[in-house]
Amino acid sequence: MVQETTSDRTMRRQVLLFFSVLCLSYVLGQVSYSIPEEMTKGSVVGNIANDLGLDLKRLKSGKARVYTGASVEYIGLNKERGVLLIKERIDREALCGETTPCALHFQLILENPMELFRVTVEITDINDNTPSFTNAEKRFEISESAVIGSKFILEKAIDSDIGNNGLQQYSLTPTDNFVLKLENQADGSKKVEMVLQKPLDREKQEYISLLLTAVDGGEPQMSGTMQIFVNVLDANDNAPTFAKPLYRAKILENSPKGTSVTTVSASDKDIGSNREVSYLISTSKRVLSELFKINSKTGEIILIGELDYEKAKNYQMDIEAVDSGGLSDSTKVIVDVIDINDNNPHINIVSKSESILEDSPPNTVIAMLSVNDPDSENNGEVECNIDGNIPFKIQTTLNGFYTLVTEVALDRELASQ
The missing domain is CATH 2.60.40.60 (Cadherins)
Known part of the structure; x- marks a missing residue:
């Protein structure tokens, strides 16, 4: 008969998993900062260790890291000093365009035990x-x-x-x-x-x-x-006049090039060549010339580029009507882009463990997931499910984040993995 050692008994009580998480509990917190755009690389954003009440030793032992999902990591963590530093040049206009306020959202992840902190950095304009x-x-x-x-x-x-x-x-x-x-x-x-x-x-x-x-x-x-x-x-005595001061149109984001968006119309009370009106799209926004063109004679606006609801939900353009004498009028055209379900949900494993003790209590965290779908409204709503016949369940922690936890007590003798 072979004598079982203490080491053997310890190993026997562990359940091997297909994905890895290094700790079994998590804590949620958040901190916010505000910085101007165009700060030089290496500039300090804030002392996140102090602001979250974390010890520098904890940052090292917990293998602290910044998690941005699929986004660019503009801000990095210096674990030796416990501070956030500028990692990449931040151009507010390139990052957010006209959207305000402009902010970066990311998470600080620690392990052993697992902790997640939400970090928001507002980028102010210069x-x-x-x-x-x-x-x-x-x-x-x-x-x-x-x-x-x-x-x-x-x-x-x-x-x-x-x-x-x-x-x-x-x-x-x-x-x-x-x-x-x-x-x-x-x-x-x-x-x-x-x-x-x-x-x-x-x-x-x-x-x-x-x-x-x-x-x-x-x-x-x-x-x-x-x-x-x-x-x-x-x-030339009369200027062109548009039938309406504002035109509104809707178009699906997957509409092919050549799709007619809408038609504007202006009239001129003059006769002969002085009443002939030409239409044009104002070039104040360069992106419009890449997406739309207008028939200078009929006023019909045609799609010539590819739309993406996730990039822009609407476009506003100024249309001019000019007669042969140089007199002109303008109207506003607002084109609303209709979302279609053209994006799959994305699942990212934020943190995971390789093993778990069989005497771990129910609701022990074994993995943390980030799930998002860029589509809007119903198209962007996601539901997370797990295959049956395993002793785990999925729980929502905060918007877009889920945890995989044990549902019942585990027994290695019944199932070792």
Whole structure:
């Protein structure tokens, strides 16, 4: 008869698992920081050890690490100092675009025992972008018979910064014949128009040069300019007028190229060539020219690119109608992208263990999972299930995170793995 040693008995009481988790309990907590964009690599974000009440020895023994899922790890952990450091350059505009507030969300994971802490780092804007115009100049041909109050649509400036650092105001010089008019729009931008305040006289001045300046509110203040040239012509009494100030359309995100989005329509009371209207999409947002085009004669807007609801839920564009005399009007078109179920749920194993003692109590944690689906509403809702006939169950811990725990007492003699 072979004598069983203490070591043999210990090994006999362990249950081998197909996935690994190094600890059997977890603690949830969270901490938040706020930093400006464009901090240099190695800059300190915060002392997370102090803020979470963790000992530096615990960070080392628990093999502390930052978990970002599939995202870029912009911020790393220095376990020796217990601080979070900038790991990659953070450009708020590239990371979040116009979305505010802009924040990075990740987790700090420790093992033995398992602990998970949620970390949120808000990225604040700095004035690192200059207001700019897509085109360096704009040319008009305007009849000398244009009536006082005639409006001419100007291009909007682009400034990727937000808040006070973003675009604040415009100015137009000189103001002998034209003044600037700004009109607030539903999306928060301003409609920029040049309004005739003094009659033109081609015999006195055939060409007029103006300068449109866009200024932000940052420190130091930044500005961009566009040159405007007016060629004074004869005769055109009426400007085009759109049938509606706002058009709204819906389109599926998987719609093929060539799909008709909507059709805009403007009319002109003039006769002959002066009533002929041409349509164009304003180039204030470069992405629009990659996704949509408009038939200059009919006003039909056509999809020419690929849509992705997960990247943009809607697009807003300014459509101009210009007649042969240079008079113009504009309308707003909002295109809502309809989500389809085109993304599979993603399952990531955050932490796992290789073995468990058979005398472990029920609800012992053996794995921690992260599950997400980029789709929206019902398409993005996920349900986690586990195959039957095994003594485990799945529990929700917080949004997108689950734990796999024991459901009943284990018996190695009945099942060793």
